Amino acid sequence: MPTPSMEDYIEQIYLLIENKGYARVSDIAEALSVHPSSVTKMVQKLDKDGYLIYERYRGLILTAKGNKLGKRLVFRHDLLEQFLHLIGVKKELIYEDVEGIEHHLSWDAIDRIGDLVQYFESDENRVKELRNIQEDN
Numbered sequence: 001m002p003t004p005s006m007e008d009y010i011e012q013i014y015l016l017i018e019n020k021g022y023a024r025v026s027d028i029a030e031a032l033s034v035h036p037s038s039v040t041k042m043v044q045k046l047d048k049d050g051y052l053i054y055e056r057y058r059g060l061i062l063t064a065k066g067n068k069l070g071k072r073l074v075f076r077h078d079l080l081e082q083f084l085h086l087i088g089v090k091k092e093l094i095y096e097d098v099e100g101i102e103h104h105l106s107w108d109a110i111d112r113i114g115d116l117v118q119y120f121e122s123d124e125n126r127v128k129e130l131r132n133i134q135e136d137n
């Protein structure tokens with residue numbers, strides 16, 4: 001099982017590769033606001049655990065296992081942002097809130113939140129009803 005920190009790295013590496021086509025140690029360090037030497041250390045661990053292949057002067061690529069997990073982690077992050085937005089959490093709070101909770105929910109809870117998002121999105125009156133309650137509170 002990957003730790004929360006490993007999940008953060010895999011998530012960012014996946015996003016960098018998706019957006020730029022590659023993930024350099026310096027880019028990962030910037031994305032996570034950590035020192036490049038911490039990135040090198042973690043990347044070596046992720047290599048050892050089979051999530052990516054790291055070659056010092058060539059950069060890194062995700063393995064099938066790393067890519068699959070990265071995709072799920074990005075999906076989870078996006079779903080939780082969507083959920084907090086839907087329940088009316090202020091925009092400026094959403095990113096940090098998701099960073100705070102994403103590693104601490106079971107995949108079952110994630111799926112059930114997905115059901116709830118779907119419940120609201122399939123009928124806009126449901127969202128309106130929720131907003132009405134919020135205006136009263």
Ligand SMILES: [Mn+2]
Nearest residue numbers: 011077099102
């Ligand atoms: Mn995240």
